[in-house]
Amino acid sequence: MMVDDLLDFGLPEEGLEIFGDRGIEELYPPQVDGVRSGVLDGRNLVLAVPTASGKTLVSELGILKSVFSGGRTLYIVPLKALAYEKFELFKEYERYGFNVGVATGDYDRSADYLSDMDVVVTTSEKADSMLRLGTDWIGDVDVVVCDEVHLVDSDRRGPTLEVTLAKLMMMNPGAQVIALSATISNAREIANWLDAGLVKSDWRPIELKEGVVFDDFIDFPFDGGKEVCSDEDDVATSLVRDAVLEGGQALVFTSSRRNSRGAAGRIVGSLDDLLSPMEEDRLMELSNDILDVDGVTEEGERLARYVRRGVAFHHAGLRNTHLRRIEKLFSSGDLKAICSTPTLAWGINLPARRVVVRDYKRYDPNYGMKPIPVLDVKQMFGRAGRPGMDPYGEAVLIAKNEVERDQLIDRYVVGDTENITSKLASEPALRSHVLSTIASGFAGSYSELMDFIDRTFFAVQNRPEDIQLLVKRVLGFLESEGFIEVDGFGLGSGSGFDATAIGKRVSELYIDPLSASRILERLSGRGMESDIEFLHMVCETPDMDTLYMRKSDYSRVESFLKENPRLKERGEMDDWFLSEVKTSLLLKDWIDEEDDGDICDWYGVSSGDIRRKASTAEWLLHSAAELSKMSMSLYINRLRNLQRRMQYGVKKELSDLVSISGIGRVRARELYKNGYRTKSDLHELIDNQSLVREVDGVGAKTIEKIKRELGGNE
Ligand SMILES: Nc1ncnc2c1ncn2[C@@H]1O[C@H](COP(=O)(O)OP(=O)(O)OP(=O)(O)O)[C@@H](O)[C@H]1O
Structure with missing residues (x-):
């Protein structure tokens, strides 16, 4: 047509x-x-x-x-x-x-x-x-x-x-x-x-060959086979070089951040002879941009080094600006290979001539290493082939022996994808959505609530009696925490309900009701004093993904707790509690202006992780401040102050400076050290260009930005 x-x-x-x-x-x-x-x-x-x-x-x-x-x-x-x-x-x-x-x-x-x-x-x-x-x-x-x-x-x-x-x-x-x-x-x-x-339909605009490589031969069960024309020690590297030799690009999917860095590290150097001088120039430019934004962490420095040679790694711990730049440079053809965690397969459209799924197993805390779903592999495979540019796309898994090759073909090339299932049965999800359904007026009674739930995919896949049991449990929790009020006796088909004022606010704030109840309990308790107690308050909520405890973290976290008995009282000394404290300490270092590189080393995180944790903490501090307003707690100013510091990662005295776009925590500190402490001090700086040299990291570009912003505010 x-x-x-x-x-x-x-x-x-x-x-x-x-x-x-x-x-x-x-x-x-x-x-x-x-x-x-x-x-x-x-x-x-x-x-x-x-x-x-x-x-x-x-x-x-x-x-x-x-x-x-x-x-x-x-x-x-x-x-x-x-x-x-x-x-x-x-x-x-x-x-x-x-x-x-x-x-x-x-x-x-x-x-x-x-x-x-x-x-x-x-x-x-x-x-x-x-x-x-x-x-x-x-x-x-x-x-x-x-x-x-x-x-x-x-x-x-x-x-x-x-x-x-x-x-x-x-x-x-x-x-x-x-x-x-x-x-x-x-x-x-x-x-x-x-x-x-x-x-x-299985139709695709561009032919996709799916196969498994073993012993330098890719077996495409439906399209014959192909020798890999490169003999690097590492199979993924051979597959990448081979694709680039044919004029294509490659995406390599790995199971973890560490593997994405490792795989990129092995490829670096194998493509040097395939880059044109023009590509080298553009890559150098990007590499410098990366250093400019994040030259202080080991990972930022490594990324810049790899990018200069046509290869990048890509995972959720990197800064968003870096992720978007890497994607852009790959789309333009300058970058030859990206080694990524699977998140890239679910993100924006970024096709490549060849997709290599290097790791088909992923660590699951309950089962150890486990094969990933067919749907996930197909999603990665689907990124192979650029319409209008490649004659076809190739998607390849790596096998260590012939038996594994045959298994991989059966499962991932010939096999069907799994059925998808609703995940609404999980209690945190259900309590949040049941509260929001009541608070926003979609259901004013038990029967209306059940009518609503009947419209979900959850109801298509589950037995009504199982659903009712779960819903009743969640309603009981919401009532006991004071987020809803129930008419009549007990929860039954005749009971009506409404959200309380605080329940409505919790729903609007978009936090787990259990987070809200923990925060409210903390705010009503005996006086909180130090920043770390407020930070731990947000880290003990289910909305904060806490950091994993590495062996090397125990002594640091435990000795901190020894010196802070008030915080120690909050929990048992198990991993759960210790990881909450570890996350609180990271946030504390962030607002105390510790160096990005040091924070990454101390906590085993990437630069983007710090910002994502800080952003969640900022949201929870904002929510705590809002709940504090409603519960007459005395902490509102304290919470607002911490929220602001969390947004920018600074001490209180820099608040004014960091509110100007283009001035981050490092530049603000430099300005402050040089006597520019408020917006009005900055007027002096922009009126007197000769002062520019005095302040490290504040060049003509930044001054222009400040000028524009301050001009606009007047
Ligand atoms: N009939 C067509 N003829 C030529 N090009 C087309 C046609 N339809 C879509 N395209 C182009 O194909 C590309 C992929 O399309 P699109 O992003 O809609 O795919 P999609 O199925 O939504 O992908 P995804 O699964 O990544 O969301 C786009 O660049 C689009 O402009």
């Missing part, structure tokens, strides 16, 4: 222009199936097709049809980076007078400012928080697109995604739901849940 034919199915003419500008003339087969299944007639649709087979365009058919008749779309993605990727794409609609917005983060900030938007791209967490805040325009949505709906299977994100979809469908019964998915075995079950038609 040609794009022009879409007019017969009701696509507005402008749609042809939009797709024409992207060079799209003919629809891919699954897109044709989407059209035939009624996506342009407002029908609900689940599209389960491989990565990069044009799912977005099918959703755009529904979106364009709707916005050209005055409708509004909510487009839900799993990750912030993806939200911005889609936002950039949909911004093309603005030339027809539509407003396109993006919303992520800031979970208790009102989203009313988006009420004029025709298309809003958001993450499932932000969509959930907008529902909790009672955002009016959410009840006026005509198309809901859910990208990567198979992530209902994810322990962390899945429950939020399914509850959000269920709420959106309940509020907007006439809205069209378009769910995009990887190829999963039980796609039909998802389609039944969403009352949708199903398009399921």
Whole structure:
């Protein structure tokens, strides 16, 4: 089917222009199936097709049809980076007078400012928080697109995604739901849940050869085989060099951060002779950028060194700025290889000629090393092949012997993906979503709550009596903690309930009700004195992912506790408690302006980890301050002060300086040392350029930024 034919199915003419500008003339087969299944007639649709087979365009058919008749779309993605990727794409609609917005983060900030938007791209967490805040325009949505709906299977994100979809469908019964998915075995079950038609296909725009390498030979069971034309000691390195020799790039997936660094370290040097002088120049530039942002940690320095030679590693511990730059340089072809943890496979579209899955086992705390799900391997495989650039994509697993090769072929090449399952049965997820469902008015009684839960994927897959048991347990907890009030005697089908004022606020703050109850208990207890006690308060909540205790951490943490008996009283000396204390100490070092490199060494973390922990702590301190307001606690100023320091990683006296964009903790300290302590002191600096030399790290560029910002504030 040609794009022009879409007019017969009701696509507005402008749609042809939009797709024409992207060079799209003919629809891919699954897109044709989407059209035939009624996506342009407002029908609900689940599209389960491989990565990069044009799912977005099918959703755009529904979106364009709707916005050209005055409708509004909510487009839900799993990750912030993806939200911005889609936002950039949909911004093309603005030339027809539509407003396109993006919303992520800031979970208790009102989203009313988006009420004029025709298309809003958001993450499932932000969509959930907008529902909790009672955002009016959410009840006026005509198309809901859910990208990567198979992530209902994810322990962390899945429950939020399914509850959000269920709420959106309940509020907007006439809205069209378009769910995009990887190829999963039980796609039909998802389609039944969403009352949708199903398009399921294995078609890909570019041929994908999937195979297993052993003894320098890649066995592609459906496409013959291939010798690897490179004989490095390390198999992954050979596979990468071989792909680059053929003019391609490679993505290497590893099971851990440490392995991603190790694999990149082995590749470095093997590509030197394959880089052009122009590529070398660009890589040098990126490498310097990395040093500029993070030259003090061993990892930042190592990343810069590798990038200079065409290779990078990529994992969630790195700074976001670095991750985005690495992705950009790989897309432009300058970087030849990235060694990454699997997160990259679920993120933005970053295709490569060859994908190497180096580790197919991952550590599981309950089972030890365990083979990863087929779905995960297929997702990584799916990143192979750049449409329009590569003749085909190759995806390869590595075997150590012939037996393993055959097993890997059976399981991951020939085998089916697993069924996906709801994760809403987990108690932390359920208590949070049950509270939010009551607090935001979706359910005022037990029977309404059960009606609502009946709309979730959880209810499709579980027996009603099991669900009731779990829900009752959670309701009992919420009542005993004072987050809901129940009418009548006991919890039964006749009982009605409402959230208390504090329960409503907990739901809006987007924290686990158990976190709130721990914080409230701490705030009402006997006087807290030191910073570390407040920091431990946030680290003992389930919302904080605490740091793992390494052997070398025990003596440090235990001797700290010896000197701080008040904190020691808070717990048993088990790993659980010690890791809370270790995390509190990291946060303390962050706000005391310890050097990034030292913090990374002391705690065994990466630079991005520090910022992510600090950001969670900042959110919890903000929540504690809000709860403190409601419970008349005396700590509000103290909490606000700590929250501000946590945001920037500084002592109190730098607060004024770091609020200026472009001035981070290190530059602020340098300015302070040189006598510039407030914004007004900085006026003097920008008026007198000769002073620039006095302050380390504050060059002409920064001065320009400060000038702009201070000018704008006046
Ligand atoms: N019919 C088509 N003809 C040519 N190119 C197309 C067509 N449909 C989509 N594309 C292009 O294919 C690329 C991949 O499409 P898209 O990102 O929508 O895939 P996807 O299935 O959503 O991928 P992912 O699984 O990563 O979300 C995009 O660059 C898109 O512009």
